[in-house]
Amino acid sequence: MLSRLSPLAQRTISPRLLSNAQRTLVNISYPSPKIAVLELDRPPVNSLSLEMSAKIVESIKEIESNPEVQAMVLKSSNPKIFSAGLDITEMNRPTVARLEDFWRNIQTLFLTLYSTRLSTIASIDGHSPAGGCLLAMSCDYRIMSATPSYKIGLNETKLGIAAPYWLKDLFVTTIGYREAEVGLALGKLYSPKEALEIKLVDELVDSPVIDVALKRADEWASIPEKGRVASKVMLRGAMIQDLEEKREMDVGWFRDFIMEEGVQKGIEGYLKNLSKK
Numbered sequence: 001m002l003s004r005l006s007p008l009a010q011r012t013i014s015p016r017l018l019s020n021a022q023r024t025l026v027n028i029s030y031p032s033p034k035i036a037v038l039e040l041d042r043p044p045v046n047s048l049s050l051e052m053s054a055k056i057v058e059s060i061k062e063i064e065s066n067p068e069v070q071a072m073v074l075k076s077s078n079p080k081i082f083s084a085g086l087d088i089t090e091m092n093r094p095t096v097a098r099l100e101d102f103w104r105n106i107q108t109l110f111l112t113l114y115s116t117r118l119s120t121i122a123s124i125d126g127h128s129p130a131g132g133c134l135l136a137m138s139c140d141y142r143i144m145s146a147t148p149s150y151k152i153g154l155n156e157t158k159l160g161i162a163a164p165y166w167l168k169d170l171f172v173t174t175i176g177y178r179e180a181e182v183g184l185a186l187g188k189l190y191s192p193k194e195a196l197e198i199k200l201v202d203e204l205v206d207s208p209v210i211d212v213a214l215k216r217a218d219e220w221a222s223i224p225e226k227g228r229v230a231s232k233v234m235l236r237g238a239m240i241q242d243l244e245e246k247r248e249m250d251v252g253w254f255r256d257f258i259m260e261e262g263v264q265k266g267i268e269g270y271l272k273n274l275s276k277k
């Protein structure tokens, strides 16, 4: 943690040179009393390790604890990557105990972000595959950079794995059954233009995404909280309750699936290719 370094070291070491063990992993700022910005900061690609997921959850709770704050923008410190999704190394020859803990933290991350009383705006200024897309879909509103090379979607099948049932449900809820059926089977990653067409994102911008995200956060923050939150609970409550009831069953599915030798070989191969690239 950055806070473990001496004050002098904190001032003199460039943030770029810090290892992840020394980083805070996320940064929180408040551009105005009603708005918080939660910045993902886990180089190189903001992948979601056990510690990163726990840190995001802790940060959302910290922001929520201030009753004045109404909206939260989720962004990345990386100018080209929102999040590369789950940290694949967590699934590569893990111990069962760590793997189960990892998955419980991912479930908690989804449940916390999807159900927060805050209005959540995803400022997607870069690639957002798999777990990155999960983060974005868990928000209330998604704004993406129009840069054509960026990609967003659920590419799990390309790694030889499957999205868990609740991520599939979230995908279906967001883009509709048929598009989700094709997107999941092919592990399709969409360009920003395609993502807008299927409503995976709500808006594309050429200007810095964060500027528009802050404007939208202002708009969402101006809606009276009680009615806004009641609507959110009506729309999202059933999916949240369903996973709450099935959490341990889902941990078991995940563990058994990931620990299979064939799946392990697939993950190993995918990681090797990523590194070679």
Ligand SMILES: CC/C=C\C/C=C\CCC/C=C/CC(=O)SCCNC(=O)CCNC(=O)[C@H](O)C(C)(C)COP(=O)(O)OP(=O)(O)OC[C@H]1O[C@@H](n2cnc3c(N)ncnc32)[C@H](O)[C@@H]1OP(=O)(O)O
Residues within 6 Å of the ligand: 044, 045, 047, 081, 083, 084, 085, 086, 087, 088, 089, 127, 129, 130, 131, 132, 155, 156, 159, 161, 162, 163, 164, 253, 254, 257, 271, 274, 275, 276, 277
């Ligand atoms: C019946 C079924 C029942 C149960 C099943 C249940 C559950 C299964 C769970 C499934 C859920 C999965 C969700 C996921 O999120 S899986 C992760 C998927 N993510 C990806 O495929 C993204 C991979 N990364 C990329 O495509 C690129 O890195 C990216 C486009 C994001 C950026 O490209 P760029 O060229 O800028 O960087 P790279 O050189 O590729 O990467 C830099 C280094 O970072 C490492 N890296 C990248 N992504 C990850 C990752 N997700 N996890 C860990 N490490 C990652 C990459 O290897 C490079 O490392 P070095 O080579 O520098 O060491």
